[in-house]
Each structure stands twice: as structure tokens, then as C-alpha cells.
Amino acid sequence: xxxxxxxxxxxxxxxxxxxxxxxxxxxxxxxxxxxxxxxxxxxxxxxxxxxxxxxxxxxxxxxxxxxxxxxxxxxxxxxxxxxxxxxxxxxxxxxxxxxxxxxxxxxxxxxxxxxxxxxxxxxxxxxxxxxxxxxxxxxxxxxxxxxxxxxxxxxxxxxxxxxxxxxxxxxxxxxxxxxxxxxxxxxxxxxxxxxxxxxxxxxxxxxxxxxxxxxxxxxxxxxxxxxxxxxxxxxxxxxxxxxxxxxxxxxxxxxxxxxxxxxxxxxxxxxxxxxxxxxxxxxxxxxxxxxxxxxxxxxxxxxx
Amino acid sequence: xxxxxxxxxxxxxxxxxxxxxxxxxxxxxxxxxxxxxxxxxxxxxxxxxxxxxxxxxxxxxxxxxxxxxxxxxxxxxxxxxxxxxxxxxxxxxxxxxxxxxxxxxxxxxxxxxxxxxxxxxxxxxxxxxxxxxxxxxxxxxxxxxxxxxxxxxxxxxxxxxxxxxxxxxxxxxxxxxxxxxxxxxxxxxxxxxxxxxxxxxxxxxxxxxxxxxxxxxxxxxxxxxxxxxxxxxxxxxxxxx
Ligand SMILES: Nc1ncnc2c1ncn2[C@@H]1O[C@H](COP(=O)(O)OP(=O)(O)OP(=O)(O)O)[C@@H](O)[C@H]1O
Ligand SMILES: [Mg+2]
Numbered sequence: 001x002x003x004x005x006x007x008x009x010x011x012x013x014x015x016x017x018x019x020x021x022x023x024x025x026x027x028x029x030x031x032x033x034x035x036x037x038x039x040x041x042x043x044x045x046x047x048x049x050x051x052x053x054x055x056x057x058x059x060x061x062x063x064x065x066x067x068x069x070x071x072x073x074x075x076x077x078x079x080x081x082x083x084x085x086x087x088x089x090x091x092x093x094x095x096x097x098x099x100x101x102x103x104x105x106x107x108x109x110x111x112x113x114x115x116x117x118x119x120x121x122x123x124x125x126x127x128x129x130x131x132x133x134x135x136x137x138x139x140x141x142x143x144x145x146x147x148x149x150x151x152x153x154x155x156x157x158x159x160x161x162x163x164x165x166x167x168x169x170x171x172x173x174x175x176x177x178x179x180x181x182x183x184x185x186x187x188x189x190x191x192x193x194x195x196x197x198x199x200x201x202x203x204x205x206x207x208x209x210x211x212x213x214x215x216x217x218x219x220x221x222x223x224x225x226x227x228x229x230x231x232x233x234x235x236x237x238x239x240x241x242x243x244x245x246x247x248x249x250x251x252x253x254x255x256x257x258x259x260x261x262x263x264x265x266x267x268x269x270x271x272x273x274x275x276x277x278x279x280x281x282x283x284x285x286x287x288x289x290x291x292x293x294x295x296x297x298x299x300x301x302x303x304x
Numbered sequence: 305x306x307x308x309x310x311x312x313x314x315x316x317x318x319x320x321x322x323x324x325x326x327x328x329x330x331x332x333x334x335x336x337x338x339x340x341x342x343x344x345x346x347x348x349x350x351x352x353x354x355x356x357x358x359x360x361x362x363x364x365x366x367x368x369x370x371x372x373x374x375x376x377x378x379x380x381x382x383x384x385x386x387x388x389x390x391x392x393x394x395x396x397x398x399x400x401x402x403x404x405x406x407x408x409x410x411x412x413x414x415x416x417x418x419x420x421x422x423x424x425x426x427x428x429x430x431x432x433x434x435x436x437x438x439x440x441x442x443x444x445x446x447x448x449x450x451x452x453x454x455x456x457x458x459x460x461x462x463x464x465x466x467x468x469x470x471x472x473x474x475x476x477x478x479x480x481x482x483x484x485x486x487x488x489x490x491x492x493x494x495x496x497x498x499x500x501x502x503x504x505x506x507x508x509x510x511x512x513x514x515x516x517x518x519x520x521x522x523x524x525x526x527x528x529x530x531x532x533x534x535x536x537x538x539x540x541x542x543x544x545x
Contacts, residue, residue: 215394215395282391285354285374285375285376286353286375286379286383286384286385287379287384287450287454288379288380288407289376290376291376297404298393298395301394301395301396301397302394302395302396304395
């Protein structure tokens with residue numbers, strides 16, 4: 001493992017020399033380390049670059065690390081990872097991605113993650129993305145798909161911290177009866193970064209529930225596009241929220257869509273885009289902060 | 305000591321919101337400002353805190369003219385201001401706000417005693433976000449705690465009693481009374497409550513942008529709460545008197 005990878009791992013998966021539990025480390029398109037555990041079996045896919053992660057039914061309190069790093073300028077890495085989560089399992093999956101590049105060639109990681117979550121299983125999915133190095137063409141694209149069986153649940157914590165110049169994120173989920181899908185996304189773009197984030201949730205099951213909260217800050221001349229589509233096909237509840245702060249000359253487009261196909265579907269969308277409220281800055285200034293310091297504190301809290 | 309000299313404030317349309325306000329608050333003194341709605345009390349508080357610049361007049365703190373300083377500048381001189389309407393922050397917790405107010409990381413004990421002073425339990429509130437999920441009274445208590453956290457020599461509280469339930473209200477008065485006897489800090493409280501007016505060293509009544517009455521409670525209170533009036537009378541406008 002090279003030193004850039006080690007650094008990136010520290011940021012995206014709190015790596016401190018070892019992983020506790022099953023893991024697969026992908027470095028510049030190849031496997032740089034793997035370990036399965038008694039309950040979590042990781043193996044190569046036969047038909048494409050990527051792995052399958054099989055979590056045995058009933059597995060409790062295990063964490064699986066599957067970080068990917070690209071540190072070779074100009075490399076375009078593409079991977080497909082399949083997750084099979086057995087009935088009644090309860091696991092945490094930490095899937096960070098870091099790109100380090102200098103120079104002007106596009107350096108990219110594109111990852112497709114497909115989850116098949118069986119009845120009563122719970123997955124906590126944590127994903128952090130970061131770019132380092134002076135290149136202005138670091139790219140991270142993700143396609144994340146969840147299929148939730150009856151009573152299954154997913155909590156997704158997703159974060160793009162800094163330095164990713166181009167990002168295209170597509171996240172989708174299909175829910176059966178009583179399934180629950182919660183997403184908390186935090187995004188920061190700066191300079192001339194460009195970011196697209198799109199959600200699609202299909203609520204097929206009775207009493208299924210989805211809650212998507214996306215908070216973002218667009219600074220510099222960066223631009224972001226948010227879209228969400230929640231389809232309610234039965235008695236269900238769906239909520240999406242896009243909250244964006246514009247700083248300097250950042251721009252954000254938000255296109256929410258709600259589609260209720262059942263009279264008992266209750267769907268809500270909230271969106272708020274704008275500068276930091278003047279009264280928030282003023283309040284922090286009454287504590288002795290300068291306007292600039294106040295803005296930093298507010299953004300820091302907002303993205304926490 | 306804070307001195308306000310001939311303070312005027314005009315709205316963008318030219319209308320005088322405040323006209324020739326002269327007031328002096330000695331060290332350790334508690335001034336309670338009262339008067340009818342829309343009289344200009346909060347505007348005066350905002351001028352002292354630097355949120356508005358007066359159209360004319362001077363603000364003198366301990367002999368130094370601080371009129372031109374902005375909010376940050378006035379805060380650094382030791383002025384704190386609890387707003388009539390507290391501000392919400394998405395993502396900022398009570399703990400973080402009080403740390404920012406104090407200018408350092410408060411210890412668990414300090415945080416506990418600070419929140420305790422305003423009747424909030426640390427376990428329940430320290431990690432709550434300052435968003436609309438907090439009740440009006442809770443936000444108001446946190447607003448007061450944020451001023452107390454700063455331990456500054458000049459503190460403004462704009463209607464601290466608003467939204468605070470009766471049971472906690474007495475405790476709040478005790479805090480103001482304690483602050484008065486324990487420290488050399490000056491307080492300016494804007495209030496409509498008789499029990500707050502009663503603990504004042506001086507009362508100023510502001511109506512239609514001017515100070516229409518000023519003095520010790522013994523002198524001002526009878527005029528405000530006449531035997532037969534039973535309400536805060538907007539002096540000069542009459543209140544069934
Ligand atoms: N920036 C402004 N532009 C125009 N009018 C203003 C401005 N600020 C305050 N006012 C007006 O000035 C008057 C005084 O307002 P202020 O908030 O100071 O009253 P107050 O005495 O605090 O009243 P209350 O007891 O209701 O809190 C009101 O009529 C208000 O509408
Ligand atoms: Mg007011």
C-alpha cells in the first residue's frame with residue numbers, strides 16, 4: 001500500500017494501520033488486501049472487476065471495510081460490488097473512496113454497489129469521498145442500489161468532504177413491506193467543482209418508509225444538481241429534504257419529484273436553498289466572531 | 305458605565321423610530337426598559353449591540369466612543385445581547401452554541417450549571433440542535449444562557465420572560481437579582497413584567513421613540529401600575545386614566 005493510499009484511508013475509513021473485521025482494499029484497480037471472517041465472505045466476481053460480499057443470516061455487530069483508492073494520475077478505475085445480506089443480520093459497511101492526483105488528466109473512480117438485503121436485516125452504510133492533490137480533474141462516480149425485503153432497514157450516511165472535482169451520484173432503493181430506508185447526505189463543493197446527486201426510491205411495501213436528507217454547501221464557482229423521486233405504490237411514508245447553502249458564487253438546482261400511486265401514500269418534500277441567513281451571522285457576531293468566522297462555524301455545523 | 309447621547313434612528317422612509325434618547329447605565333446597575341409595543345425598545349438594544357448604526361448620537365462605554373464599531377467590535381468590548389426572537393441554526397447544537405458564546409470549550413460542569421441556571425437539564429439539551437424542534441420557551445432559555453456564558457460587563461436581555469412558564473419565571477428573576485448583587489456587570493433588561501420592573505435600579509419608559517419617564521422604581525412604578533389601572537400604561541397615551 002502506498003503512502004497516499006494510507007493517507008486517504010485515514011480520511012475515508014478512519015484507518016489506523018489495520019482493519020478490525022472483514023475487509024477488501026482496492027488500490028489503483030487491483031486488490032491490495034482482503035480478509036473474510038467467519039460470517040462475512042468476500043470473493044472476486046467472475047464476469048467483471050469487483051467483489052461479492054456475503055453476510056451470513058443472523059450475523060450481528062460486524063463491520064466490513066471496503067475502501068477504494070486511486071492514486072495513479074490518469075487512471076480510470078471502475079468496479080462493481082455486490083452485497084448479499086442474510087436474514088436478521090445487522091452489519092455496518094464502511095465504503096470510503098479517495099482519489100489522489102496531480103496533473104491534468106482525469107483520474108476517476110466509478111463504483112457500482114448493489115445491495116440485496118433479506119428479511120429483518122439491518123445495514124448501516126457509511127460512505128466518505130475525498131480528493132487530494134492539485135489536479136483539477138479528480139472524479140468519483142457512484143451508483144448505489146438497495147433492494148430491501150420485508151422489514152429490512154438501511155441507514156446510509158454519505159459524505160463528500162472536499163477535493164472531488166466532478167461527481168455523479170445515483171442512489172436508488174426499492175422497499176418491500178415495513179422496510180425502512182434512511183439517508184443522510186452531506187456534500188461540499190468549491191472552486192469549479194461540479195456535482196450531481198440523484199435519488200430514486202420506490203415504496204412498494206405496505207408501511208414502508210423512506211427519509212432522505214441532503215445537506216450541501218456550494219462555494220466558489222461550484223455547481224450542484226439535486227434530484228429526487230419518491231414513488232409511493234402503497235400505504236407508505238416518504239420524505240425528502242434538500243437544504244443547500246450558497247457561498248460566494250456557488251449554484252444549486254433542486255428538482256424534487258413525488259409520485260403517489262396509492263391514496264394512502266404520504267409523501268413530502270422540503271427544499272431550501274440560499275445564502276446563510278443574515279440573522280445567524282449577526283447572532284454569532286454578538287459572541288465576538290467576525291462575519292467570516294461566523295460563516296465558517298455555521299457551515300461546519302450544517303455539514304456535521 | 306454606558307452612556308447613550310442623543311441617539312436617533314431613522315427608518316429608511318425617514319420616520320424617526322428613536323429620537324434623542326439619552327440614558328446612562330452605571331457599573332453594576334440594572335436598568336429595566338419598558339413601554340408600549342412598537343415604542344423602540346428593541347431598536348435601542350440593537351443599536352447598543354451594533355446591529356443597527358444610529359443615524360446620529362453617540363454610544364460611550366467607559367469613556368470611549370464605540371458608536372462606529374460593528375457587532376463584532378461591540379461584542380469584543382464586552383457587550384452581549386439576548387434577542388427578543390432567538391435565532392435557529394440547522395446543525396449547531398446547544399453545546400456548540402454555548403462554546404462559541406463562551407469563546408472556549410466549556411467543561412461538562414460549566415455547561416451543566418449554565419443550563420441549570422435557565423432551568424434546562426444538560427442531559428436532555430446539550431446535544432439538541434438549535435432548530436424549530438425546540439419550543440419557544442426552550443429557545444429563549446438557551447438564548448439567555450448564551451449571554452450568561454459570555455460573562456461580559458454589559459448585558460442586554462430583550463424580553464427574557466417571553467415564553468417562560470410561571471414556575472421558572474421566579475427562578476429567572478432570582479438569576480437577575482443575583483447577577484446584580486454578585487458582579488460589577490451592568491444589565492439592561494427590556495420587559496413588560498412587574499416583577500422584573502420591581503428589581504430594577506432604574507426604570508426607563510420608552511414610548512414613540514423617546515424616553516418619557518426615567519427614575520427609581522419607587523418613583524416610576526406607581527405611575528405605571530396605578531391602583532385603578534392594572535396595566536402597563538403607555539405614558540402619554542393614557543390608559544383609562
Ligand atoms: N428597520 C426598520 N425599518 C422600519 N421600521 C422599523 C425598523 N425597525 C423597527 N421598525 C419599527 O420601529 C418601531 C419600534 O420597533 P421595536 O422593535 O424597537 O419596538 P419595541 O419597543 O421593541 O416593541 P415590542 O414591545 O413589541 O417588542 C416599530 O414600529 C417597528 O415596526
Ligand atoms: Mg421589542
